[in-house]
Amino acid sequence: MATYLEFIQQNEERDGVRFSWNVWPSSRLEATRMVVPLACLLTPLKERPDLPPVQYEPVLCSRPTCKAILNPLCQVDYRAKLWACNFCFQRNQFPPAYTGISEVNQPAELMPQFSTIEYMIQRGPQSPLVFLYVIDTCLEEEDLQALKESLQMSLSLLPPDALVGLITFGRMVQVHELSCEGISKSYVFRGTKDLTAKQIQDMLGLTKPAMPMQQARPAQPQEHPFVSSRFLQPVHKIDMNLTDLLGELQRDPWPVNQGKRPLRSTGVALSIAVGLLEGTFPNTGARIMLFTGGPPTQGPGMVVGDELKVPIRSWHDIEKDNARFMKKATKHYEMLANRTATNGHCIDIYACALDQTGLLEMKCCANLTGGYMVMGDSFNTSLFKQTFQRIFSKDFNGDFRMAFGATLEVKTSRELKIAGAIGPCVSLNVKGPCVSENELGVGGTSQWKICALDATSTLGIYFEVVNQHNAPIPQGGRGAIQFVTQYQHSSTQRRIRVTTIARNWADAQSQFKHIEAAFDQEAAAVLMARLGVFRAESEEGPDILRWLDRQLIRLCQKFGQYNKEDPTSFRLSDSFSLYPQFMFHLRRSPFLQVFNNSPDESSYYRHHFARQDLTQSLIMIQPILYSYSFHGPPEPVLLDSSSILADRILLMDTFFQIVIYLGETIAQWRKAGYQDMPEYENFKHLLQAPVDDAQEILQARFPMPRYINTEHGGSQARFLLSKVNPSQTHNNLYAWGQETGAPILTDDVSLQVFMDHLKKLAVSSAS
């Protein structure tokens, strides 16, 4: 088994791919009986410091329907200078540049260790990155000040030749002209009127390029390649100007009456931002960065009216169909998101407010375009400031960790078809022979667009085995999948990363053990969770839970070892042992449970769940809990209420929150001030240890988690208590011994109860 774990890890490190099954059942029938679909988590731009890009273009299969890229799995006839496509078996001539090819002189793409390879494309114009700030001015003075500082700081982090633009909004939407000298100039739009892209471009004067002027001076015809120069300017040219402009930004000057929300035209502002870029820089990398401090309150995309007495919609309202603006607003933002995606731009949402800001409605903007979504309480928090700064962090090469306008194409060998993908992508609607009719996630296509991605952006890609049962694959046959990701690197180069993987086929009857052993329960849990979360966006919560339960029971029935009707005899092999526990925590996670979460929070959590890589996703499903004590070094402990002990310090990482929890005794010690006494220095160290560890996590994580330092009985302790398995509750407290942690006041079932039921159902012949 260790070999499989190594294999999986090795594959992940090399290719950024984790499959749910690493040996594939060889027929459609068998594959469906495996319950968990054949699928993988793909991190297209997994950071590979050891992989320098090659400076030439890939060799494509000449069959027009295939166009697979030459890879190590291809058979090569060195003498005839031919290669056979391993997907369509087309025999292809090598291009002239490859004449020197031989067994000992292979190009990189044929070497097995280069199953993932990156090509650099030199063709085509290089267009600068575009950053368009869209700033809400209906903020508290303090928030606005903090935001202005963050933005001014960000100017120094941007690539110098990147173009920046500035749109501010409140009751009106202002598009600032950056090029003008002297008087500052902005174009103003009414915040209540939806405009088409054409109208926006007309009004901004973008449709009529300054042609007459250029004709008058034919000597410099290419002087202004972009008509948008008034609104989008290279940072290095106008950073002083823009810094001043940002510095002078005032709060929205329109009066807000008592009992009213400020009028905030987020919908129109976004629409204008999208329209501006659409007209000027289609299909080049561009980020629309929306900074908002409250819900849109007017115009298209409004989420709530301006009457403060009417609260913003809750899940309760949504269930009761009481959220009057939700559908319309969602539609507006979806339309914008789709347009943005079509243009290859992305929208980031930085929403900082104590109340909801309408992320539920706006989520698709970030979800479909690969933009970031950051939710905080205020712009004046380190959570926002650090997170924002981290967007502009650089990798080992000094390049920004952001890539734009990617298309992901998936090619499969004939036994497989593509069912769909789940992640920050939109379908490009490319039908082909390898596209399945059964959709899982965003399906019906073999290509997706990912408008913005970084090294951790991860998609779940789902496949279907289509090989018929009666057409067995010869022993030792391998199925192959090629992932081709074309993208714009932050250095503005176009690049193509190609990952080609192959897995063995196995007959489910004769080689069941192989298949079972090759199960990657972590990947499977995340992939199933993604399916569940994807469905949760459109379906009722209980249905999803029921579906998840049924899948789990079926999986246990298939892979468990048990005697019929005897729950106690139920056993799962090692490769499945953790899976039910993942499912238990997933059921309780905010991704599927909306209780105690606002619609915005749910959207926020789901957004991140659908784009993070496996490790982070697992943390989200089942938070990690470390225990610190005088009894020994820090150790991971069960995410269980029994772990909450008086003389321990706990550090919990839920991805979104980092919680340091001091046990009762520790808290009393600290209150007594022992940590300040030199003789109790060890206590000081103990207190410091989890803080240091937390800092480490905080430094690396994007978005920056909420950092919570609490103690026994503290109000913030709820973050911990709501996550742990409620093995002790007020109901069963006395059945357990004394020395066993803190009871949780909940009616939720504990993992033990869950497992008991699972076993019972799994062994039951009735189900």
Next chain:
Amino acid sequence: MSQQGYVATPPYSQSQSAMGLSPPLYGHYGDPSHAGAPPGVMKPAGPMGAAPGGVLPPGPPPPGPHQFGQNGAHAQGRPPQRFPGPPPANNAASSYAPYPPATQSSYPSAMPTASVSQLGSQLDTMHISYGSGTAPPGQAPSGQGAPPPPLQPSILQPGSQVLPPPPTTLNGLGAPPMPPSCPAPPSAQLQPPPLPGQTLGSGYPPQQGIYGAQMPGAQLAGPGGFPGGPAQMAGPAPPQRKLDPDAVPSPIQVIENDRAARGGQVYVTSTRGQVPPLVTTDCVVQDQGNASPRYIRCTTYCFPCTADMAKQAQIPLAAVITPFATVPANETPLYLVDHGEAGPVRCNRCKAYMCPFMQFTEGGRRFQCGFCSCVNEVPPSYFQHLDHMGRRLDHSERPELSLGSYEYVATLDYCRKNKPPSPPAFIFMIDVSYSNIRSGLVRLICEELKAVLERLPREEPEAPSAIRVGFVTYNKVLHFFNVKSNLAQPQMMVVTDVAEVFVPLLDGFLVSYHESQAVIHNLLDQIPDMFADSTENETVFAPVIQAGMEALKAAECPGKLLIFHASLPTAEAPGKLRNRDDRKLINTDKEKVLFQPQSGVYDALARDCVAHGCCVTLFLFPSQYVDVASLGLVPQLTGGTLYKYNNFQLHADSQQFLTDLRNDVEKKVGFDAIMRVRTSTGFRATDFFGGIVMNNTTDVEMAAIDCDKAVTVEFKHDDKLGEDSGALIQCAVLYTTIGGQRRLRIHNLALSCSAQLADVYKSCETDALVNFFAKSAFKAVLHQPLKLIREILVNQTSHMLACYRKHCASPSAASQLILPDSMKVLPVYVNSLLKSCVLLGRPDTPTDERAFQRQLVMTMGVADSQLFFYPQLLPIHTAAAQSPSPAVPAAVRCSEARLSEEGVFLLADGLRLFLWLGASCPPELIQGLFNVPSLAHVSADLTVLPEVGSPHSQALRAIVGALQRKRPHSMKLVVVKQREQPAVAFRQLLVEDKGLDGAPSYVDFLCCLHKAVCQLLN
């Protein structure tokens, strides 16, 4: 004349649709060289020679001015001899004699020749008489050799008698006709034999041999007339007579007489129904219970008692109200009455405000409303005992009890939303499209604004003006400027959504000039450069107004938009206009379309503006057609002013424009006004004309009203009026001052009533009548064919005269045209009105000019309309010669004949100003005026008088200055050299002459009127 008048053909209409006339030939008309010719030369030819008919009792109708008949025949087939004339035999031959132009040899120019040739010959049948209408009916006709009826000093009779000019007494009330002792106007040498009444007899040498045949008749209806000139040849020709133009009533004489009689005196308004001095007469008005004529002038100061009488007389009952008229420094400004929180005392029933017409009774505990007779309790706080006369003891201390005009401080009940109003705001909106940039106008405006802003009107002279200012520039998009005082630099905000324009900022847009001076100056410095490279040609217009209005709305204050606009707004936006200047429509039924706005957008916009107290003043700088009918609608309806500078040239027109701009900004104006005219029982206000919007039948809403704007109100009977009680009018204007105070301005006027038509005629005022006629006709222009309107005007005028003759004048010869004394000069004014380019389109008159004048007249006060329809022609050479301390010289009549080759004349109508230089003008005079050696050296482009130290120059400049001071529009000086320039515009202002296109001369028109009167009387 209400609008309905134009819809239904009046019953008295004789379908004079094609009332053309062939004026008598008149050889010496207008010949300056003959100005002093002996009377004998002037003897008109009179067919009346035969015409005992002139005074013959009704028997046969007066000898037919056949032309009438002919024209009528043309229209209706009426036989030309409908008015069998005097024995025509002796005339017939001669009247067909060819016209020998040689007889005109002394006349210098061809033009008058033409007009002479068309003089109506029917004057032979006509006598003009005027007198007070008090002649008892049945008095012996003057022709009987009886002494002339004392009250009917008929001054002109056909043939030999040329009566003296009107006596100096205004209308000779009860006075016997005076011998012509007073000097006649310029042609004073003419001393006709003072033989009024002795018109009969033989002294009518036909003289036809000299004057030859008549020419095809002038058509009164102008181009709209009938095609049948030749038809006139059909009938037997009438005898040719000439009528001395000096003999027809002279407006100048009337004005001078009034000036002499009442000028410089104190006019006390204590008496009910007294007729004030003419607008042209300077006097001091003392308010003693009735509003000064500066505020209200009426068409008649004595209303007929019954509706029947009113209908009979056809005299419009109307008042021209200028509620904010400027009063000279030597008159008392309006008192401000503050009743604290209680507010003004009002009648409970009709809501009339406390005024001198309220009768206090029961020891002062109650008062009876003079308007509705309701008896009201006097509020305890207002109680005061009565004296033995029944007057309150505090009568003289309270303006509202003793004065005709005064102001109340309005309480919150009178404010919008019951909130005290904010001070008004001025928004300057500058068209920065290519043409305005190129002409240098934008720079000029920006420079000037710096000075203008220093002089914003203020209520407290020492405090800074409360008015806030804002700035917008625009071409096809709008640029708003944030000029908040704490900014280092102004900020520009561009609004491109012109389809649905809005205000992008509130705070910082409207600022106090005082506080933001530095930022504003910075802005004004930058604007010209900012758009210096602009090549944008297209502009929007309606969105600009909309934006300004929205800004005022958002700021919850009234205000004024000053828009500087150049071109037809063709950019895609609401209110987009296309060029529809179709001169082919002239003289068709569709001509009215030219005066209507192109789309409903502007009307709706104007109403919106008025609803929000937004007044629009428009400065137009067109180089071609800009559709003034559409663009000017909002300024007109919102109480703003439209200034138009055709083909604006920086060097030539700046002065005029800057003066207008300064005056417009500085002038006193009330904002967000509602006017209500209340009347005593028996009559009521039925129609209103002016820069107003009405959403119901009584409330006159005005976004703003300034000192130059008048509202003309027409009254109709709804019951009988008592002679005792008279007719009371109270005009109340609720408005916001420039300082942001809400006030009520009250004007009260009591008119008398009479059951005698003669009293009504006696109290008429021609200037107000003309104002009313002009406004009602110009309003009707939008809906009625112009031809019809002209006919109705003629009809109504002739009807008024016919009615007078029938009911008031002593019986006289049918051939006499009898004019009531008060309407002596009505014909010349009405003729001028008929000839105005609005009512008489010509292909070479720009459509915009017509629309402009139409809109202009709609808001004119009496003084302005008087000048507009009878321009002032001043002989400068005499003035200069007279004295170094210049007084405006006596005007001369508006006729080319009055010009002399040696003279220099100034001609002004309130819009235009011409300096006419005679061909043989003495070089000393030229030198004195222009500092150049000869006439040839005077530049034709001259628009500003050079400052020469000579007395001539000083006098001229002082005269121009005096003329200018009283006028709302600054006039650009145009130099016209005799015989050098075509000077069509100049000619057009000579309203007594025949128009260039054959519009009738004064004399022609008199003939035409006479004929119409005769028809009516039969």
